[in-house]
Amino acid sequence: MADFWNRFKRNRGAVIGLVLLALVIAIAILAPLLFPQSPWRMVQRPFLPPFAMEAFPLGTDTLGRNVLSGLAYGAQVSLLVGLVSTVAALLIGIPIGAMAGYFGGVADDVLMRFTEFFQTVPSFALAIVLVAIFEPNIKSIIGAIAIVSWPPVARLVRGEVLSLRSREYIEAAILSGQTSAAIIWRQVLPNTLSPIIVLASLMVATAILLESSLSFLGLGDPNLMSWGYMIGAARTVIRQAWWLSFFPGIAILLTVLALNLIGEGLNDALNPRLARRGK
Amino acid sequence: MSTAMTEPLLTIENLRIALPEGADRPYAVDDVSLELRAGEILCIVGESGSGKSMAANAMMGLLPDLVRPVAGRILYDGADLLLLPETDLRDLRGRKLAMIFQEPMSALNPLMRVEDQIAEVFEAHGRLAPRARTARAVALLDEVGIPEPEKAARAYPFQLSGGQRQRVMIAMALALEPEILIADEPTTALDVTTQAQILELIRVLQAKRGMAVMFITHDFGVVAEIADRVAVMQEGRIVETGTAEAVLDNPQHDYTRKLIAAIPKLAAGAKASNGNGKPPILQVIGLCKTFRSKGGLFSGRSRVVDAVRNVDLELFEGETLGIVGESGSGKSSLGRCLVRLMAPDRGAVLLGGDDMAGLAGETLRKARKAIQMIFQDPYASLNPRARVGRIIAEGPMAHGMPRNEAYERAGTLLDLVGLDASAIDRFPHEFSGGQRQRIGIARALALEPRILIADEAVSALDVSIQAQVLDLLADLKKRLDLALIFITHDLRVAAQICDRIAVMQGGEIVETGSARAIFESPQNAYTRTLIEAIPGREKELAAAAAGQTLG
Numbered sequence: 113m114a115d116f117w118n119r120f121k122r123n124r125g126a127v128i129g130l131v132l133l134a135l136v137i138a139i140a141i142l143a144p145l146l147f148p149q150s151p152w153r154m155v156q157r158p159f160l161p162p163f164a165m166e167a168f169p170l171g172t173d174t175l176g177r178n179v180l181s182g183l184a185y186g187a188q189v190s191l192l193v194g195l196v197s198t199v200a201a202l203l204i205g206i207p208i209g210a211m212a213g214y215f216g217g218v219a220d221d222v223l224m225r226f227t228e229f230f231q232t233v234p235s236f237a238l239a240i241v242l243v244a245i246f247e248p249n250i251k252s253i254i255g256a257i258a259i260v261s262w263p264p265v266a267r268l269v270r271g272e273v274l275s276l277r278s279r280e281y282i283e284a285a286i287l288s289g290q291t292s293a294a295i296i297w298r299q300v301l302p303n304t305l306s307p308i309i310v311l312a313s314l315m316v317a318t319a320i321l322l323e324s325s326l327s328f329l330g331l332g333d334p335n336l337m338s339w340g341y342m343i344g345a346a347r348t349v350i351r352q353a354w355w356l357s358f359f360p361g362i363a364i365l366l367t368v369l370a371l372n373l374i375g376e377g378l379n380d381a382l383n384p385r386l387a388r389r390g391k
Numbered sequence: 392m393s394t395a396m397t398e399p400l401l402t403i404e405n406l407r408i409a410l411p412e413g414a415d416r417p418y419a420v421d422d423v424s425l426e427l428r429a430g431e432i433l434c435i436v437g438e439s440g441s442g443k444s445m446a447a448n449a450m451m452g453l454l455p456d457l458v459r460p461v462a463g464r465i466l467y468d469g470a471d472l473l474l475l476p477e478t479d480l481r482d483l484r485g486r487k488l489a490m491i492f493q494e495p496m497s498a499l500n501p502l503m504r505v506e507d508q509i510a511e512v513f514e515a516h517g518r519l520a521p522r523a524r525t526a527r528a529v530a531l532l533d534e535v536g537i538p539e540p541e542k543a544a545r546a547y548p549f550q551l552s553g554g555q556r557q558r559v560m561i562a563m564a565l566a567l568e569p570e571i572l573i574a575d576e577p578t579t580a581l582d583v584t585t586q587a588q589i590l591e592l593i594r595v596l597q598a599k600r601g602m603a604v605m606f607i608t609h610d611f612g613v614v615a616e617i618a619d620r621v622a623v624m625q626e627g628r629i630v631e632t633g634t635a636e637a638v639l640d641n642p643q644h645d646y647t648r649k650l651i652a653a654i655p656k657l658a659a660g661a662k663a664s665n666g667n668g669k670p671p672i673l674q675v676i677g678l679c680k681t682f683r684s685k686g687g688l689f690s691g692r693s694r695v696v697d698a699v700r701n702v703d704l705e706l707f708e709g710e711t712l713g714i715v716g717e718s719g720s721g722k723s724s725l726g727r728c729l730v731r732l733m734a735p736d737r738g739a740v741l742l743g744g745d746d747m748a749g750l751a752g753e754t755l756r757k758a759r760k761a762i763q764m765i766f767q768d769p770y771a772s773l774n775p776r777a778r779v780g781r782i783i784a785e786g787p788m789a790h791g792m793p794r795n796e797a798y799e800r801a802g803t804l805l806d807l808v809g810l811d812a813s814a815i816d817r818f819p820h821e822f823s824g825g826q827r828q829r830i831g832i833a834r835a836l837a838l839e840p841r842i843l844i845a846d847e848a849v850s851a852l853d854v855s856i857q858a859q860v861l862d863l864l865a866d867l868k869k870r871l872d873l874a875l876i877f878i879t880h881d882l883r884v885a886a887q888i889c890d891r892i893a894v895m896q897g898g899e900i901v902e903t904g905s906a907r908a909i910f911e912s913p914q915n916a917y918t919r920t921l922i923e924a925i926p927g928r929e930k931e932l933a934a935a936a937a938g939q940t941l942g
Contacts, residue, residue: 279771279772280766280767280768280771280772281771281772281773281774281782283732283764283766284764284766284772284831284834284835285774285785286732287730287732287759287763287764288759288763288785288786288789288834288837288838289756289757289759289760289786289789289790289838290785290786290789291756291789294789298777298785299774299777302774302776302777303774303775303776305776
């Protein structure tokens with residue numbers, strides 16, 4: 113573990129990313145304490161520019177709602193959607209990829225054609241359709257994002273399993289009479305963990321972007337303040353009130369950047385042989 | 392051989408090469424001094440990690456990024472190679488110093504025709520007109536003994552065999568008539584018969600051209616075949632140098648003695664076997680396995696390889712049966728068919744009355760308990776993310792043994808294979824290759840098998856470790872009354888451990904007999920070639936004869 117942390121630390125960008133993400137998480141958790149009032153509540157005159165009043169440092173929006181408060185609550189939504197949809201996508205993708213890679217043959221063909229079916233449909237379009245069919249709420253958004261983002265997981269896991277499948281310790285496990293399920297679960301999957309973790313960190317970032325895009329189009333959960341919704345609502349007034357789309361945009365940028373930096377750092381730390389030249 | 396008087400061509404003085412921090416020792420090469428004279432073959436011998444390749448790489452300026460020389464000089468033609476600017480060094484490489492590598496497949500560019508690769512050497516040094524380069528390439532291929540050199544020149548590397556590829560490498564190295572040839576384990580990846588041919592070729596070319604050859608190897612048999620002088624390396628230091636006769640026949644240093652003593656001796660034991668009339672515990676009848684690869688998009692035709700053809704075998708209780716053959720002879724496929732890691736196409740594998748070849752599902756899972764395998768690669772055969780205890784206990788637990796009992800048993804087994812019981816809580820990467828192989832043996836024994844199949848189980852190990860593992864296997868076999876099938880390409884190992892030997896060629900068993908009969912009076916022509924190709928054999932026979940007349 114200490115070794116892992118040392119390698120992670122060597123990538124300065126990753127440490128910056130970690131600090132940024134920690135900040136976002138802290139804001140999300142502390143949002144109800146920092147802003148006891150609902151972010152939907154009108155608190156001042158509309159179109160209050162940033163830094164004009166000390167109580168509302170980022171100004172107010174078209175209806176006089178506190179932008180800073182919206183950002184804090186939006187962090188909750190973004191992180192929740194990012195994490196939960198990634199976990200859901202992993203739960204779909206890992207079993208499919210593992211079975212396809214381990215059993216090969218017909219099982220592989222069937223599962224991979226199924227995966228490709230999802231891959232050939234443009235993911236954002238599919239997500240819009242799914243959210244539109246079910247009514248837009250946080251569950252359907254998370255579900256839609258998970259459904260469009262599991263195919264890369266399945267492909268990655270399949271590739272890893274294929275290469276592990278012929279290792280001698282897997283053959284030894286077969287000879288010792290372990291069942292296929294036990295071999296996949298205890299011998300194969302633990303060894304695919306590093307690339308999955310790296311991919312997952314990047315998937316959280318993609319999921320946050322997807323959620324923002326859906327909310328921007330008005331397909332977000334109407335009861336939750338999210339960054340995408342804030343930008344979408346402000347797009348008509350972008351020339352009068354630049355701050356309404358600028359600050360949520362920065363929030364998305366920094367969060368996604370942080371996750372990407374962390375993903376890269378994890379990659380360096382988990383695959384030390386690829387990261388360092390020489391030796 | 393009488394080179395003692397000539398001036399050294401290349402001198403290494405007190406060379407010291409530092410390893411990056413955190414390596415297992417501070418210097419890869421520590422205070423090494425060597426002289427290489429014109430017209431001699433100097434063998435640098437050592438086990439893996441002894442720094443023998445590092446010294447050669449330093450000469451060519453091929454050291455890895457984080458490894459650098461910190462002291463000493465490498466003098467060639469009045470200049471220190473370590474201080475020479477890259478442009479000067481580039482000029483020397485190929486023209487004066489040439490190198491051949493271990494793996495002929497990865498040392499050649501797979502997308503370039505052979506003639507172009509050889510011509511490139513001339514091009515790099517601005518020699519010859521383009522048309523003359525191709526002609527010279529063909530002449531060189533002819534010189535290194537490739538049949539139909541014109542055709543081979545137009546071939547791509549994948550169309551040539553391993554031995555031919557190594558010959559192409561040698562042709563490239565010789566293209567500009569270098570004064571020094573560095574050969575880094577050039578025959579290690581080759582079959583024994585091919586190895587003998589390549590060694591012969593290097594010796595002939597060296598004598599013809601009066602080159603100096605620095606030959607790096609781990610194999611004392613090869614040393615006996617080819618060396619004029621020998622330098623033995625251990626952990627970055629040279630522990631002994633001398634003429635080949637002196638070092639091999641009268642080693643002074645303890646480490647050299649230990650290494651030479653660890654080489655498996657060719658004289659097979661006179662153990663009688665055949666189970667003394669007992670029925671065989673494993674009987675293989677007419678086993679066949681054919682591989683079919685689907686034809687590509689354009690070739691259309693599928694490739695069919697008969698890996699195992701009509702093999703009949705019997706294994707008796709308490710016996711060690713060797714299956715020897717060169718790569719591609721089907722010996723590993725046969726082993727895999729026996730344990731059903733591969734399903735045979737036809738034939739029967741009778742184990743205690745059951746036909747293993749026909750079993751499936753749960754019955755197969757149960758039957759497999761009796762026949763276990765030890766694998767070749769001690770690094771790939773243990774799950775890197777599982778603790779040793781779990782690795783060993785998993786098998787018995789899968790067959791219903793309670794967890795506590797299985798772990799207790801794992802401790803006993805570790806003790807049995809000569810490891811400390813505390814190993815149970817550690818991960819595989821904390822162990823050396825030999826120790827890992829012991830863990831693999833303990834895992835195989837955990838299910839109390841009656842038959843062990845060892846697939847090249849000692850091939851990846853250094854010779855001294857190899858001897859220890861072979862001793863362990865022989866000891867366990869006796870104590871646990873196991874029957875052992877030992878699959879190997881190394882006839883020396885087979886001679887040491889096997890009671891009976893089956894020789895495989897092209898998927899078929901061409902000869903079976905007691906180890907002594909196979910080595911002393913081989914009946915089959917192929918068996919004879921195999922045995923004659925064993926490096927160091929003549930020297931050993933001569934020594935044995937001398938010993939007998941003296942005794």
